[in-house]
Amino acid sequence: xxxxxxxxxxxxxxxxxxxxxxxxxxxxxxxxxxxxxxxxxxxxxxxxxxxxxxxxxxxxxxxxxxxxxxxxxxxxxxxxxxxxxxxxxxxxxxxxxxxxxxxxxxxxxxxxxxxxxxxxxxxxxxxxxxxxxxxxxxxxxxxxxxxxxxxxxxxxxxxxxxxxxxxxxxxxxxxxxxxxxxxxxxxxxxxxxxxxxxxxxxxxxxxxxxxxxxxxxxxxxxxxxxxxxxxxxxxxxxxxxxxxxxxxxxxxxxxxxxxxxxxxxxxxxxxxxxxxxxxxxxxxxxxxxxxxxxxxxxxxxxxxx
Numbered sequence: 076x077x078x079x080x081x082x083x084x085x086x087x088x089x090x091x092x093x094x095x096x097x098x099x100x101x102x103x104x105x106x107x108x109x110x111x112x113x114x115x116x117x118x119x120x121x122x123x124x125x126x127x128x129x130x131x132x133x134x135x136x137x138x139x140x141x142x143x144x145x146x147x148x149x150x151x152x153x154x155x156x157x158x159x160x161x162x163x164x165x166x167x168x169x170x171x172x173x174x175x176x177x178x179x180x181x182x183x184x185x186x187x188x189x190x191x192x193x194x195x196x197x198x199x200x201x202x203x204x205x206x207x208x209x210x211x212x213x214x215x216x217x218x219x220x221x222x223x224x225x226x227x228x229x230x231x232x233x234x235x236x237x238x239x240x241x242x243x244x245x246x247x248x249x250x251x252x253x254x255x256x257x258x259x260x261x262x263x264x265x266x267x268x269x270x271x272x273x274x275x276x277x278x279x280x281x282x283x284x285x286x287x288x289x290x291x292x293x294x295x296x297x298x299x300x301x302x303x304x305x306x307x308x309x310x311x312x313x314x315x316x317x318x319x320x321x322x323x324x325x326x327x328x329x330x331x332x333x334x335x336x337x338x339x340x341x342x343x344x345x346x347x348x349x350x351x352x353x354x355x356x357x358x359x360x361x362x363x364x365x366x367x368x369x370x371x372x373x374x375x376x377x378x379x380x
Contacts (some may be wrong), residue, residue, distance in 0.1 A: 104228055104259065105194040106159040107187040113163050115140060118170050127182060127209050129192075129201040136189035137182040137206070138162055141215070142173050149176035150220035150248070150355070153206055155229030156181065157254075157339055161188030168226060168253070168342045175352055177222070178215065182206045196288055200236050207243055220248035222355060226339045227313065230255035231290045238293035244300070249358035251351055253305040254339040256313045257291040257321035294325045301358035302329040303351065305341045312338040330354065330361060 115122040115138060125137040142148045152172055156165035162183050169179045184202045185192030192198070210216050225233040230252040237244040244250075302325055306318035315333075322331045332350055334341050341347045354361045 104158055104196070105184075105186065105199075107184070107194055108160045108164070109186075109188065111136075111161070111163060111189055114138075115166060115170065118166065120170055120173065125180075125182075125209065127202075127205040129185070129198075129205045131198065131201055133185050133192040133198075133201070134190065135182055135185065135202055135205055136162070137180060137209070140169070140173050140179040140181070142176050142178045146174065146176045148178060148215075148219055150178075150222055151210065151216045152177045152179045152222045152224050153210065154179055154181045155203065155206075155223070155225045155233050156183075157227030157229055163188070165226070168339065169224065171342065171348055175348075177355075180206060180210065199232060203232060203236050207246070210246075220355075221246050222249045222251065223247050224251045224253070225255060226253045227255060231259070232288075234290035234297065235288050235293050238296040241296075244297065247300050249300050249355055250297070250302045251305070251354070252302065252321075253341050254307065254310055254313050255290060255304070255318065255321060257294075257317045257324070258289045290321055291324055294321060298326045301354075301361075303354045303358075303361070304329065304331050305334055305347060305351075306331065307334045307336050307338065307341065309335055310338045328359060 121141055121144070123139040123141075125139055127135040127137055129135060152169060154165070154169045156162065156168070162181050165181070169181065172179050182202060182205070183190040184194050184199050186194040190202075210221065223233055223237075225231070233250075234252075234255070237250075304318070304322040304325070306313070306315060306322070308315050310318070319331065322329060332347070334344070334347055336343065342351075
């Protein structure tokens with residue numbers, strides 16, 4: 076039977092992934108898009124352009140989205156986006172938060188959007204540090220809860236960084252993770268398994284992906300603050316079992332919320348926005364919607380109270 080164009084395209088994509096695996100972890104993880112195709116003004120949002128400086132001198136671009144005028148400020152969300160595009164293409168995940176009373180800091184990693192440099196590990200961790208430093212200096216942030224929203228690679232890098240910097244994770248009242256992989260290597264293997272062309276090579280090629288920074292190795296150190304994990308059962312990049320494994324490895328308190336839809340498309344659905352807002356209202360006692368794969372969110376002695 077003659078292969079369809081779609082099948083052939085998938086095979087070529089999988090082959091490209093295999094070649095990226097051969098060229099190193101950074102090439103696999105980061106797909107930056109330079110420039111700024113639009114600003115939050117397109118979504119009729121108030122915003123401020125920011126310039127942050129990483130410890131090595133790299134200048135980074137960010138957006139500050141204040142809470143909607145007339146709405147009580149409930150807190151600040153640091154939004155760390157995924158590995159593709161730039162700020163503009165990830166605005167859809169947090170544009171709705173200012174109307175709910177949450178001001179938002181979004182930062183493009185080095186090499187993304189209008190930020191300088193080239194994204195590599197471990198250099199990108201300096202970009203997270205620069206964002207945290209900016210929050211320390213911003214008067215509008217003080218006295219209000221801080222929340223981290225990490226999507227896909229952004230969440231994975233945040234887990235690794237916060238595990239190594241306990242003094243930084245103490246600032247957050249809650250952590251929200253959306254489509255975050257447990258293991259870079261396992262996700263690479265999954266991608267290679269989706270095509271007949273690369274399926275036989277999935278094991279040897281995937282082992283070329285450095286896995287030391289994968290969140291599965293550090294999530295156990297995040298005993299606080301409370302954590303909410305969103306994972307789509309339809310995710311075609313981070314498979315369901317990979318996301319659930321990360322959740323199960325995380326110490327309580329934590330909540331798993333299974334969703335539907337594509338990779339990191341969670342907040343296109345108003346239902347999951349409401350779940351996140353309810354979680355942020357009381358992170359220590361929110362149990363979410365019970366779903367397949369969950370284990371107790373709190374230790375038994377707390378459940379018994």
